[in-house]
Amino acid sequence: AQSVTQLGSHVSVSEGALVLLRCNYSSSVPPYLFWYVQYPNQGLQLLLKYTSAATLVKGINGFEAEFKKSETSFHLTKPSAHMSDAAEYFCAVKETSYDKVIFGPGTSLSVIP
Amino acid sequence: DSGVTQTPKHLITATGQRVTLRCSPRSGDLSVYWYQQSLDQGLQFLIQYYNGEERAKGNILERFSAQQFPDLHSELNLSSLELGDSALYFCASSVGGGVITGELFFGEGSRLTVL
Numbered sequence: 001a002q003s004v005t006q007l008g009s010h011v012s013v014s015e016g017a018l019v020l021l022r023c024n025y026s027s028s029v030p031p032y033l034f035w036y037v038q039y040p041n042q043g044l045q046l047l048l049k050y051t052s053a054a055t056l057v058k059g060i061n062g063f064e065a066e067f068k069k070s071e072t073s074f075h076l077t078k079p080s081a082h083m084s085d086a087a088e089y090f091c092a093v094k095e096t097s098y099d100k101v102i103f104g105p106g107t108s109l110s111v112i113p
Numbered sequence: 114d115s116g117v118t119q120t121p122k123h124l125i126t127a128t129g130q131r132v133t134l135r136c137s138p139r140s141g142d143l144s145v146y147w148y149q150q151s152l153d154q155g156l157q158f159l160i161q162y163y164n165g166e167e168r169a170k171g172n173i174l175e176r177f178s179a180q181q182f183p184d185l186h187s188e189l190n191l192s193s194l195e196l197g198d199s200a201l202y203f204c205a206s207s208v209g210g211g212v213i214t215g216e217l218f219f220g221e222g223s224r225l226t227v228l
Contacts, residue, residue: 034216034217036217036219042221043115043117043203043205043219043220043221043222044156044203044205044217044219045115045219046216046217046218049216090156092217100146100158100161100168100169100171101146101158101205101217102158103148103155103156103158104155105155105156106155106156
């Protein structure tokens with residue numbers, strides 16, 4: 001069965017500092033992985049997705065994530081945090097085209113001026 | 114704008130009542146997903162439909178039901194409402210079918226408050 005864990009329900013970084021949000025998954029088959037962002041009072045929107053074409057995936061707003069099969073991880077990074085990055089971030093996993101998409105518990109990112 | 118439309122945006126009702134949440138997916142998307150988001154439970158998958166048929170079921174209570182109509186819009190029915198049902202309910206759509214990597218596009222949600 002699929003599951004997703006995100007280490008740290010809340011992460012605070014200084015503006016300009018590295019952002020690292022952790023995601024680990026459990027899947028019986030090679031999964032498809034996603035990172036979504038949710039701004040206050042909005043729905044979720046896709047940041048990036050891993051589709052097995054490349055292990056390092058670049059997304060919008062300067063974010064990227066690296067798929068590491070040996071570690072069953074898909075951590076999200078951004079070299080330099082911006083105030084506008086403050087939001088809730090969700091990692092998600094899907095196994096096949098018809099499977100449900102399972103989301104992790106989310107990590108709230110705060111950016112300190 | 115994701116292209117997914119949810120109505121109503123806000124809903125306040127009393128315990129024991131029944132409500133219907135509506136979702137219109139993005140043009141061309143055949144799959145519809147329903148999620149419940151609450152502070153203590155996070156984002157919980159409820160149910161998924163593909164082209165009118167139920168595809169996957171998650172933590173959906175028996176008091177809840179859903180369907181996807183021939184025009185592909187979907188409705189989530191919540192009955193015998195309890196205080197704990199207060200949450201944000203999201204609908205999402207995706208291309209579905211053989212597009213295994215299709216991402217979800219989310220609506221802005223329907224905020225349900227049960228008093």
